[in-house]
Amino acid sequence: MAALSCKFRPRTFIHCKIFTKIPSISCSFQPSQSSIKVIINGAAKEIGRAAVLAVTKARGMEVAGAIDSYLIGEDIGKVCNMEEALEIPIINDLTMVLGSISQSKATAVVVDFTDPSTVYDNVKQATAFGMNSVVYVPRIKMETVSTLSAFCEKASMGCLVAPTLSIGSILLQQAAISASFHYNNVEIVESRATAVDFPSQDAMQIANNISNLGQIYNRDDISTDIRARGQVLGEDGVRVHSMVLPGLPSSTAVYFSRPGEVYTLKHDVTDVQCLMPGLILAIRKVVRLKNLVYGLEKFL
Numbered sequence: 001m002a003a004l005s006c007k008f009r010p011r012t013f014i015h016c017k018i019f020t021k022i023p024s025i026s027c028s029f030q031p032s033q034s035s036i037k038v039i040i041n042g043a044a045k046e047i048g049r050a051a052v053l054a055v056t057k058a059r060g061m062e063v064a065g066a067i068d069s070y071l072i073g074e075d076i077g078k079v080c081n082m083e084e085a086l087e088i089p090i091i092n093d094l095t096m097v098l099g100s101i102s103q104s105k106a107t108a109v110v111v112d113f114t115d116p117s118t119v120y121d122n123v124k125q126a127t128a129f130g131m132n133s134v135v136y137v138p139r140i141k142m143e144t145v146s147t148l149s150a151f152c153e154k155a156s157m158g159c160l161v162a163p164t165l166s167i168g169s170i171l172l173q174q175a176a177i178s179a180s181f182h183y184n185n186v187e188i189v190e191s192r193a194t195a196v197d198f199p200s201q202d203a204m205q206i207a208n209n210i211s212n213l214g215q216i217y218n219r220d221d222i223s224t225d226i227r228a229r230g231q232v233l234g235e236d237g238v239r240v241h242s243m244v245l246p247g248l249p250s251s252t253a254v255y256f257s258r259p260g261e262v263y264t265l266k267h268d269v270t271d272v273q274c275l276m277p278g279l280i281l282a283i284r285k286v287v288r289l290k291n292l293v294y295g296l297e298k299f300l
Contacts (some may be wrong), residue, residue, distance in 0.1 A: 055280070100193050112135045121137055138163075158289025175265050206252070251267065
């Protein structure tokens with residue numbers, strides 16, 4: 001869409017020896033800033049479909065490509081149960097999509113929901129076509145993040161690796177860090193409706209954040225021999241308990257205590273939609289980066 005720019009310039013007219021200034025209007029049309037083209041890699045997944053809907057509704061961006069090895073050839077709009085097709089078929093060739101979009105010279109971002117084993121190659125391909133990446137791939141190894149960081153630094157291209165896209169989860173982690181300076185006892189309790197790898201990414205992130213701060217927790221119960229007492233992460237005594245029961249929401253709670261009080265932080269996730277505000281924020285921020293940033297919290 002074009003933007004209308006108008007300027008007022010005074011002009012002087014001479015009539016009957018009377019000088020009169022009459023403002024004239026000069027208008028010109030200036031092209032508005034183009035939308036961010038977003039390529040969703042892992043578009044057929046639940047989170048991928050949610051991302052397609054969120055990007056479609058967001059101002060200043062649009063879905064430009066859908067990559068997946070499932071439902072190949074299906075229109076991603078129809079897969080997402082949109083009223084109208086987006087006329088964007090799901091394909092399994094990332095290079096083809098990147099090459100097509102790069103010809104338009106538009107600002108583009110690749111959102112990666114794939115697998116830890118493919119992240120490096122995906123980001124490398126996006127960078128080769130001049131596109132920044134947002135990576136949300138649980139269980140990505142820190143060795144991969146370090147390698148990607150060096151690559152992005154050398155290429156002067158941006159990449160945001162987000163252990164979580166949930167703003168609520170980030171706020172819980174930040175509150176846990178603040179509380180850790182005031183309490184000597186802490187335990188993390190998480191629940192999931194179905195079995196996944198435990199401890200979860202969220203629990204490990206919290207444990208890492210509150211460790212190495214000069215605090216040893218749970219000194220009166222530091223033994224690790226009793227399995228029922230949960231798993232100790234790190235060397236600072238942070239315990240994690242994981243429950244799996246059908247019907248439970250995905251939940252993470254952090255309990256801090258000292259004599260006379262218990263301080264509880266809790267975050268429940270009921271739907272993948274909770275990740276979408278964080279994703280939209282990540283897309284808007286990553287286009288300005290020239291290096292790798294680890295953690296969405298850097299932009300909150």
